[in-house]
Structures are given as structure tokens and as C-alpha cells.
Amino acid sequence: MKVIEPLRLLHVRDVPQTELQEFAQRCSQRLSQGERLLTLFGRPDDGDAVVLTAVLQPKEGPFGILRARAPRHAHYPALTVHHPAAHIFERELWEQTGITPEGHPWLKPVRYEGARQQHMAEHPFFTVRGRGVHEVGVGPIHASVIEPGHFRFMCLGEQVHHLELQLGYQHRGVESLLLRRPPLALTSTVESICGDSCIAYAWAHCAALEALTATSVSAEAELVRGIALELERVAMHLAALTGLATDIAFLQGGASYGRLRTAIINATMRVCGSRFGRSWVRPGGVRYGLTEALRQDLLQTLAAFTKDVTEVNALMRSARSVQARFQGTGSVSTPAAQDVGLVGLVARASGISVDTRTRFPGRLHEAWPIPTVTESTGDCWARMQLRMREIDASVVWLMNIVGNTTLDLCPPLGRVPAALRADTLCVSLREGTRGPVLHVLETSSQGQLLHYKVQDPSMPNWFGLALAVRDNEISDFPICNKSFDLSYCGNDL
Amino acid sequence: MLKSIAVRVSQGTQYIKDPRQAQPQGFRGKPVVGAAACEAGCTACMAACPTGAITFDPVRIDLGRCVLCGDCEPVCPSDKLTFSNDFKLASTDREALWVSASHPDIDPIKVSNALHKRFGRSLKLRSVSAGGCNGCEMEINALGNVNFDLGRYGIDIVASPRHADGLVLSGPITRNMVQALQICWDAMPEPKLVIAVGACAISGGLFEKCDSVDRHFLEAFKPSLYVPGCPAHPLTFVAGILDLLGIDS
Numbered sequence: 001m002k003v004i005e006p007l008r009l010l011h012v013r014d015v016p017q018t019e020l021q022e023f024a025q026r027c028s029q030r031l032s033q034g035e036r037l038l039t040l041f042g043r044p045d046d047g048d049a050v051v052l053t054a055v056l057q058p059k060e061g062p063f064g065i066l067r068a069r070a071p072r073h074a075h076y077p078a079l080t081v082h083h084p085a086a087h088i089f090e091r092e093l094w095e096q097t098g099i100t101p102e103g104h105p106w107l108k109p110v111r112y113e114g115a116r117q118q119h120m121a122e123h124p125f126f127t128v129r130g131r132g133v134h135e136v137g138v139g140p141i142h143a144s145v146i147e148p149g150h151f152r153f154m155c156l157g158e159q160v161h162h163l164e165l166q167l168g169y170q171h172r173g174v175e176s177l178l179l180r181r182p183p184l185a186l187t188s189t190v191e192s193i194c195g196d197s198c199i200a201y202a203w204a205h206c207a208a209l210e211a212l213t214a215t216s217v218s219a220e221a222e223l224v225r226g227i228a229l230e231l232e233r234v235a236m237h238l239a240a241l242t243g244l245a246t247d248i249a250f251l252q253g254g255a256s257y258g259r260l261r262t263a264i265i266n267a268t269m270r271v272c273g274s275r276f277g278r279s280w281v282r283p284g285g286v287r288y289g290l291t292e293a294l295r296q297d298l299l300q301t302l303a304a305f306t307k308d309v310t311e312v313n314a315l316m317r318s319a320r321s322v323q324a325r326f327q328g329t330g331s332v333s334t335p336a337a338q339d340v341g342l343v344g345l346v347a348r349a350s351g352i353s354v355d356t357r358t359r360f361p362g363r364l365h366e367a368w369p370i371p372t373v374t375e376s377t378g379d380c381w382a383r384m385q386l387r388m389r390e391i392d393a394s395v396v397w398l399m400n401i402v403g404n405t406t407l408d409l410c411p412p413l414g415r416v417p418a419a420l421r422a423d424t425l426c427v428s429l430r431e432g433t434r435g436p437v438l439h440v441l442e443t444s445s446q447g448q449l450l451h452y453k454v455q456d457p458s459m460p461n462w463f464g465l466a467l468a469v470r471d472n473e474i475s476d477f478p479i480c481n482k483s484f485d486l487s488y489c490g491n492d493l
Numbered sequence: 494m495l496k497s498i499a500v501r502v503s504q505g506t507q508y509i510k511d512p513r514q515a516q517p518q519g520f521r522g523k524p525v526v527g528a529a530a531c532e533a534g535c536t537a538c539m540a541a542c543p544t545g546a547i548t549f550d551p552v553r554i555d556l557g558r559c560v561l562c563g564d565c566e567p568v569c570p571s572d573k574l575t576f577s578n579d580f581k582l583a584s585t586d587r588e589a590l591w592v593s594a595s596h597p598d599i600d601p602i603k604v605s606n607a608l609h610k611r612f613g614r615s616l617k618l619r620s621v622s623a624g625g626c627n628g629c630e631m632e633i634n635a636l637g638n639v640n641f642d643l644g645r646y647g648i649d650i651v652a653s654p655r656h657a658d659g660l661v662l663s664g665p666i667t668r669n670m671v672q673a674l675q676i677c678w679d680a681m682p683e684p685k686l687v688i689a690v691g692a693c694a695i696s697g698g699l700f701e702k703c704d705s706v707d708r709h710f711l712e713a714f715k716p717s718l719y720v721p722g723c724p725a726h727p728l729t730f731v732a733g734i735l736d737l738l739g740i741d742s
Contacts, residue, residue: 186543259504
């Protein structure tokens with residue numbers, strides 16, 4: 001059987017462009033058949049038109065891609081009405097292109113781009129009316145060292161009825177910036193889109209460039225990229241566990257997870273020079289391999305880590321205070337998670353078995369599979385447990401590869417030609433710590449980058465947080481938020 | 494109880510005894526410009542630099558822009574550019590943030606007697622991310638962990654600007670954050686200072702030329718300390734702030 005890659009390359013002429021109404025109908029049909037909407041976006045085209053692209057994940061096989069061309073300011077019946085998973089993509093489509101999904105229940109900008117910058121006040125929050133209803137506004141600047149975003153709680157007493165999230169404060173204009181420099185010089189910028197997920201972003205980006213230049217990357221380089229990715233996933237799960245422990249004043253957990261993360265990111269730095277894995281992945285492969293000394297170093301780090309993290313996990317899981325705060329708090333049911341299209345770790349915690357590494361394994365994860373781990377309760381406890389279990393799975397995988405002396409982990413960096421295939425659409429996906437990081441690149445007839453769509457898993461998942469806090473005490477918001485641990489800049493771009 | 498004791502035993506001693514003397518193994522820190530002559534007409538490093546941090550002639554690297562990516566190193570045909578694990582990159586002067594073959598180190602920070610007197614025993618800082626990618630934010634968070642333990646010097650990150658003596662700014666300052674940043678700054682009592690952390694905050698970094706960035710705030714309120722890096726290493730911050738305030742480590 002053919003290995004399903006987390007990437008798809010298509011000549012644009014092989015993707016028929018329908019008109020808008022038909023596009024919407026076909027999207028709707030596919031979603032009704034149980035396909036998942038990975039993204040839906042538009043780009044400006046010649047003559048005041050917009051080209052729309054939808055990327056779908058069917059039950060099996062490669063990505064499905066639908067396209068349409070429509071005049072700017074065209075209307076179509078919103079998919080969100082029947083398929084809530086489309087809600088954030090349709091908001092973004094409307095904000096970026098002016099195409100209007102009619103009947104969308106809450107058509108508000110996602111990130112206040114372009115002319116809407118600094119005009120957030122012109123789009124009021126959802127209001128809940130009734131006796132005793134009051135609002136609590138938090139942010140954009142929050143109490144701890146964290147990125148900015150505004151949370152508006154509509155409460156009855158201490159209980160949250162609804163939470164509206166307003167993001168966009170971090171908007172830097174990344175997508176247009178990516179069209180300004182030569183494609184092969186973009187990796188540093190891509191690593192700074194969401195700086196805690198450098199490897200997932202750089203890998204998705206480099207894989208796309210390699211496909212667009214018909215460059216093959218050695219299996220050894222893919223292995224090293226896989227190692228880098230799992231180290232990043234472990235480190236970020238530890239950061240979330242640190243935050244969870246600290247937020248409930250479980251200080252021993254907070255201190256221990258903090259220093260365990262230091263051990264992992266310092267090991268990353270000893271390989272590639274950066275605690276966040278910057279410059280490790282480059283087009284053509286990896287800039288830094290694992291020499292025998294680094295291999296031994298990493299094995300020792302992981303062995304010491306495994307012993308210590310197991311102890312801390314046991315302490316955290318068995319503490320009554322932790323159980324009391326996390327169990328049953330911030331629950332998202334499986335149907336709700338399915339309906340609103342949650343992805344990645346948050347979806348898995350609600351019992352949905354989705355993981356790019358299993359669904360689109362590519363050559364690397366076909367040869368070296370990593371199990372998909374799920375929990376069923378969808379609460380803060382499930383998300384905590386899942387992080388612990390995913391760390392364990394990553395470490396087992398890492399030890400297996402790094403400890404295998406028959407594998408060469410020092411591949412040279414391959415050369416990548418500068419010219420990109422013309423008139424080509426490339427969809428590239430990698431499973432970052434939060435879920436699938438998606439990059440969609442399109443080239444012009446001259447082989448220039450025409451459009452660069454970046455999508456962080458946080459974008460579809462933020463609404464999951466709003467669902468999680470419903471009917472919970474407002475004081476439980478911080479642990480709900482930390483258990484999701486979503487990215488602001490990844491959403492705001 | 495026994496589990497807790499076991500974790501405590503494994504934890505051992507984690508703090509870095511003297512952060513100024515630390516040797517972060519493998520860290521791609523200060524760029525080192527070698528004495529080798531450039532090939533005639535070669536501008537490969539300038540072309541490879543994503544932030545325009547390199548200027549000629551002679552080769553000079555602006556650490557306010559440099560993201561320490563190392564992309565310049567492999568493209569240089571003369572092997573003129575390397576990186577050391579030196580993390581002492583902070584400066585009180587934006588104009589002094591550069592290295593070249595004849596000026597290989599960032600000038601040492603001069604202790605400010607005024608700041609030493611006022612904040613040498615206690616400095617409370619409020620962090621604001623204005624377009625930061627969560628790299629610098631995570632490193633600022635790490636300042637308080639058991640490894641770097643900045644609290645031992647009386648320096649803490651606090652929640653309210655009302656309690657703060659200074660602003661730790663990360664990110665290039667997005668237009669959508671301009672108002673919130675100003676409100677936060679206005680809420681801090683005088684006297685107060687600004688610390689710019691990371692290439693984005695110092696120069697705009699990778700996002701310098703974005704339309705969505707507005708850096709007027711820093712024209713009005715000049716930072717007292719610049720902490721280079723992408724993200725800035727916690728040791729760069731610790732060494733810089735201890736030097737500025739004249740605190741022994």
C-alpha cells in the first residue's frame with residue numbers, strides 16, 4: 001500500500017475551479033459525509049476576484065482539495081450553519097477577502113488585519129441579557145508572562161455562561177511578510193511565527209519547499225527532524241504541565257516540571273545551538289546532526305529524565321488536591337469536540353483519535369510509528385493525563401531511534417534549487433505540540449510564491465476553550481486555559 | 494508524602510550558582526567576526542541574513558537585529574563568521590550593540606549608581622508581549638524557574654503594573670497592542686524603566702518592515718537595557734540586569 005504523506009502537491013489546473021455556490025455545496029456534502037475541514041481560505045486574484053481553497057481530511061487517503069473563483073464581495077450560504085467546524089475559517093475568509101458567508105452566526109474579524117487594525121471597539125461583544133447577568137473582561141494584558149488576548153466572560157454569579165475570545169493583538173502580518181523574501185530564505189521567519197513550535201513550523205515549511213523544488217530529502221534527515229519534533233513536543237507539554245501545577249499552587253510539581261523542561265531544551269541546544277530548536281531544520285534536511293557524542297548525551301539526558309518525570313507524574317496524579325481541581329473541570333464532550341472541529345491534543349483528550357503522525361504518517365512515521373494516545377473525559381484532568389502520556393510515548397520513540405546504532409543521524413544538508421514549480425499548490429502538515437500545523441503554498445505561472453497560508457492548530461481550538469468553561473466557575477478559567485495551552489501569535493499571525 | 498520526598502531527592506540542587514560564570518554548552522551566542530579577508534565583491538552573508546543585521550565594510554553585525562540563526566556562517570566562503578557560547582550581549586546603549594573583527598565584544602555595562610541606589614535591592618517588573626512569538630516570553634518566564642531563580646537577587650516579575658518599577662517589553666510592538674501597552678505603561682508609578690528583550694523589541698527584528706508594527710512607543714521611552722537574542726537567553730537577561738544594577742552574583 002502506498003504511504004500517505006502529510007503533504008500534497010498539485011498542479012493548479014488539476015484542481016477544478018468551480019463557482020462559489022457549487023463550492024459551498026460540495027464542501028457541505030463532504031463535511032456531511034464525516035470529512036474534517038482542515039482549512040478554508042481565500043486569496044485575492046486578478047480582476048477583483050478571490051480564489052477560495054478548502055482542504056479536507058477524508059476518513060482515509062490523501063487530503064481532498066476543493067477550489068472556487070468568485071468576485072470580491074460575493075455571498076454564499078454559510079457552512080457554519082450546519083457545520084460549526086467551519087465557523088472560524090469563514091470568519092477569516094470574510095475578514096481577509098470580503099466574501100460573505102450568509103447566515104454566519106457571529107461574523108466578526110479574527111485578528112483585525114489591515115484597515116481594521118486598532119478598530120476592535122467597533123465590533124461589540126456578544127451580550128447575554130437577563131437578571132443578575134454580569135460581564136468580566138480580562139486582558140489583553142494578563143497577570144502572568146503570557147501573550148495578549150481579551151477574554152469576555154458573561155456570568156451569572158460565579159458561573160460562566162459564555163466566553164467570547166477576542167484575539168488579534170499579536171497580529172504582525174506574517175502571511176504577507178512571507179511573500180517578500182526569497183522562498184529559500186524564509187525559515188528563520190517561519191520559526192518566529194509561533195516561536196514555541198519552531199520545529200513543527202520549520203518542518204512543514206521546508207517539506208513544502210522541497211516538494212515545490214522536487215528535492216528529495218534523505219531518510220536520515222527525516223529521522224533527525226522527527227527527533228527534533230518529539231523533543232519540542234516533550235518540552236512544550238512540560239511547559240503546560242508546569243503552568244497547570246503552578247496555577248493550582250501545586251508548587252513541587254511546578255518546580256519539578258520546570259527544571260525537567262530545562263533538561264530537555266538544553267539538550268536541544270547542545271545539538272543545534274538554540275533551546276527552541278531554531279536553525280535545526282533547514283530546506284534540504286537538517287543543519288545539525290547527532291554525532292556519536294551527542295547521541296550518547298541525549299540518551300543519558302532522556303534516561304535521567306524518564307526516571308524523574310515518572311516520579312513527578314505519580315506525585316501529581318495521586319495528589320487529592322490535583323484530582324479535586326482537574327477532574328470534571330472544563331469538560332468538552334466528544335460530540336461537541338467533533339462538531340466544532342477541535343484538533344490535536346485537545347481533540348484527543350475528548351476521545352477523538354486524530355494525529356497527523358498516524359493519519360498521514362509519511363515515510364518516517366510509517367517506518368517508525370508513534371502511537372496515537374487518547375483520553376475520553378475531555379476535562380482538564382484528561383488534558384493533563386494526555387500530556388503525561390504523550391511525553392512517555394515521545395521518549396520511548398526517541399530512545400528507540402537515538403539508541404539504534406545502525407542508524408546514521410549525521411546526514412549532510414542537501415542542496416535545494418531556488419526555482420519553484422510554477423502554477424502549483426502545496427499543502428503541508430506536521431503534528432506540532434498542539435496539533436496539526438498547516439502550510440499551504442501556491443506559486444504563480446512564473447514560479448513566484450503567490451500566496452502563503454499559515455494555520456496554527458490553535459485557531460480552530462480556541463473556541464473549544466470557550467465551550468470548556470461554560471457552566472464552570474470563573475475561578476477555574478486559568479486551569480482550563482492552561483490545560484489547552486493555545487497559541488496567540490499562531491492565531492494572530 | 495513518600496512520593497513527595499522522592500521527588501524532592503531527585504530534584505537535588507538545580508540553581509545556577511553564579512549566572513555570570515555559566516557556560517551554556519552549545520549555545521549559539523555572540524557572533525565572532527574573524528580576521529580573514531572577504532572574497533572580493535562577496536556579499537553572501539548579507540544576503541543570507543534575514544534581518545539585515547550585517548553591514549560592510551568592514552563586516553559588522555548589529556546585535557539589535559541579529560536573530561542568532563547562524564544562516565550567515567555556512568555561506569561565507571572565507572569562514573569569517575562563527576558563533577561562540579558567550580551570552581553577555583546586553584547593553585544600555587542601542588548604538589553599542591555591534592561586533593566586528595576589531596570590536597569583538599559588547600562593551601561591558603557600566604553600573605548605574607542611580608539605579609543601584611533605587612532598585613539594587615528590589616526591582617519589580619511587568620512583562621508585556623506586544624507581538625512576541627512566545628519565544629522571549631517563555632525565556633522571561635524561565636527567569637523565575639529553579640534554574641535561573643532571578644528572585645534571589647530581589648528581581649521579580651509582578652502581575653500589576655501598579656506594583657512594577659519597570660516594563661519588560663518583548664515583541665516588535667504590533668499596532669493592535671499599541672493602546673494596551675501605553676495604558677500599562679501609564680499605570681506604572683514613577684520612577685520606571687524599560688527593558689527591551691529580544692531582536693523584535695530592540696529593532697523590530699524579523700518584523701521590522703511589517704505594516705502591522707508601530708514602534709513609536711520606544712521613541713518616546715528609551716530602554717535602559719537592551720537584551721539581544723531570538724529569543725534572548727535567560728543568562729543574557731540575568732547578566733545584563735545584574736550588571737546594570739551593580740548586584741553581585
